[in-house]
Amino acid sequence: MSAALTGPALSLSLPGKPGRVGRGVSIDSGRVSKVSTSPLGVAEGSLRLGVPALDAALQGGLAFGALHELAPAGALQLGAAFGFGLAIAALAAAKDGRQVFCITTDFAVREGGAPYGLDLFGLPLEHLLILRVAHPREALWGFEEGLKCRALAAVLAELPEEGQAADFTATRRLSLAAETGGGLGLLLRHHRYPLPSAAVTRWQVAATPSAPDRFGGLGGTRFDLSLERNRRGRCGRFVADWNYDKRTFLPEALSLGMAEAARDRPDRTQQRRTA
Amino acid sequence: MAMNDAAARLGLKSGLALADARAMYPTLTVADADAQADRRLLEAVADWCDRYTPLVGLDPPDGLTLDITGCAHLFGGEKAFCADIVQRLARQGLTARAAIADTVGCAWAVARFGRATEPQAYTIVPVGGAREALLPLRLAALRIAPEIEAGLAQAGLKRIADVIDRPRAPLAARFGEAFIRRIDQALRREDEPITPRLPIPAYVAERRFADPILLETDVLGTIEALAQELARMLERRGEGARHLEVALFRTDGKVDRIAAGTGAPLRDPARIRALLAERFTAIGDACDPGFGFDVVRLAARTTERCDPQQTGLATPDHAAELAHLIDRLGARFGLRRVTRLVPQDTHIPEFAVAAMPASDLILRSPRSGRLEGWPQARSLPATMVRDARKSALLPMRLQDKAILADSLCSPRPIRLLGRPEPIEAVAEVPDGPPVRFRWRRVLHQVALAEGPERIAMEWWRDQNGRALTRDYFRLESREGVRVWVFREGLYGRELAEPRWFLHGLFA
Secondary structure, eight states: OOHHHHHHHHOOTTTTTBBBBBSSEEEEETOOOOOOTTTTGGGEEEEEOHHHHHHHHHHHHEEEEEEEEEESTTTTTTHHHHHHHHHHHHHHHHHHHHHEEEEHHHHHHHHHHHHHOOOTTTOOOEEEEEESSSSSHHHHHHHHHHHHHHHEEEEEEETTTTTTSOOHHHHHHHHHHHHHOOOOEEESSOOOOOOOOSSSSSEEEOOOOOOOOOOSSOOOOEEEEEEEEEETSSEEEEEEEETTTTEEOOSEEEEEEEEOSSSSSSHHHHHHOOO | HHHHHHHHHHHHHHHHHHHHHHHHOOTTOOOOOOOEEEEEEEEHHHHOOOOOTTTTEETTTTTEEEOOOOTGGTTTTHHHHHHHHHHHHHTTOOOOEEEEEEHHHHHHHHHHHOOOTTTOOOOOOOOOOOOHHTTTTEEEEEEEHHHHHHHHHHTOBBBBBHHTOOOEEEEEEEEHHHHHHHHHHHHSSSSSOOOOOSOSSSSSEEEEEEEEOOOOOHHHHHHHHHHHHHHHHHHHHHHEEEEEEEEEEEEEEEEEEEEEEEEEEEEOOOHHHHHHHHHHOHHHOOOOOOOOOOEEEEEEEEEEEOOOOOSSSSEEEEEEEHHHHHHHHHHHHGGGGGEEEEEEOSSSSHHEEEEEEEESOBSSSSSTTTTTTOOSOOOOOOHHHHHHHHHOOOOOOHHHHHHHHHSOOOOOSSSSEEEEEEEEEEESSTTTTTEEEEEEEEEEEEEEEEEEEEEEOOOOTSSSSOOOOOOEEEEEEETTOOOEEEESSTTTTTTTSSSEEEEOOOO
């Protein structure tokens, strides 16, 4: 009886958004900063990657409720690109304990293998739901359904080849779906797609030689990330180490020179600064 | 030889030799008998008869048995019931003779050998009137083999009345027990159950229309209304449906059945509707409304316990939403396509993780998100490290822990190829890792290598004892690409010239 009285009878909280006061303003380590409430789903909050250089370029992290595009930098870098997508998904899942949904096609599995030792990579298997479909069109349908579902932290869909099925219209549609659900949409193309897409960020991922461990064996995974397109800030090239044991990126990432912001969609911070 | 009415009018008879018939009428049209098509037609009619009762038994080659206990009054009594069946079948172009009786045997006999008075093609034997109805019929009406009938005819026994009161022992001795049993079954001295063609669903709701409905929205609206009825029934019993089936009865007699499985017990009418709408989309044109459906029936084939759950005020119900997503994906692509990975108790890499249908693994509690019956994960460094530290002689430093965890459960690739791909590899020493390898026509120089991790094949898995031991290596190329390769077979002991394969990709 006493236990029932001491506990709170009713608790109302907004999970997954600590420190958030009202819409559009976030309190972050004592510093109040404006969060842009653009139509790109930015207001949904961001996933902090834990790498200061990267988070700065992304204006606080990878936007939830938006679509992000990944592609391997070379034909043999599929493992790296998939690994980066998984690492992001694992981070998102670790944040609030929601599930990760992974979509592949039969062709992609034949070509590049099926998801396998993911628990050792940092994504617990009970947090993972996998859909395997026959056709990229069906993958897109499943992707959209997954993005609309609020129970998923991240949806990672991979399309074989360039993923022509996900053209500008399709990616715009997926972005809107992601805004509805508020999850992280990750589109992995097996090859780089040269045409425009509605994704908020576009990445090219490669693995880069790791620092060998004390015994001369293979070190931790090291990604070479080219942020090719970023609607919230500058583009750039980063190196990030993934620690699968602790499920974090190591903070001391190298930034290999910043590129200019995307020309077709200028960086808003730049505008504010000049104005 | 069988024939149609036109041939019968010419004076031909069933059982006549084809050559004789052709001699009489050279222009006869002759077609081969197609027993399978007959069977399919009979099954289609049986499907259609499902609208009257769920207990429909096949009686090949040309009969159906319906258990109409408690059904006839729904159609306005037995007479109206029979008239309805015969009339509707006639509209489909089928000539039918029907009989209702106390026993299957009696109804069978009266339908085939009774004298139905025209214009009605049915006979109703009053309750308790089986004996009187049977007496004047031929012995063939007892469902006996022709040779038994011929034998009885030689003894001068032609009608059922001739045998029904005779001493049973001599008849049984001469014509077999089966003959006596047929008499008993017809007179209900012995039970004769009907074997239903389809399993009988636990819960059924149906709606009939005077005017057939055509539009998909109408059908889905009907389904939702039926789902509401079904939900009330399920709620009263504290159950939820795991397997749903919609039967759509077309006016021309075709029956479409659309089934959908669910990942968790389901009662919510809106979700049932959404699930079946998904199935309709997946099926596409395979479900053709034709001239419309006049009966729509929703059945819960399998049910499971489903306790009501308190939903939170502030937190969205993630487990329910996820279950709904799985159902929708399952309805569209098949539940076997939506999987979760489950670790298996084996060292062989390709069998170590199995993709199991997500609908078979039920989340135990929506809060913790743990899976019921989830096997212990292969890699739990925390406990393993603790055990290892107990046995270790020296206290460990932090970085040694990671290394120990690494050696206790060695890393696995994040993508595993379904079939290991042969590569050309060059190793410095026979047992060592390769220094360069060629995969998919690209040459890679190996910068770092770890291994070997030797995995012997499990002897109980291969029948000839010829499975080869594999030595796995993790390789990192100069560009940073990491792969998992293995050498199949041990030098000298198992093979003279072992081969190399690439099995997976690391991040």
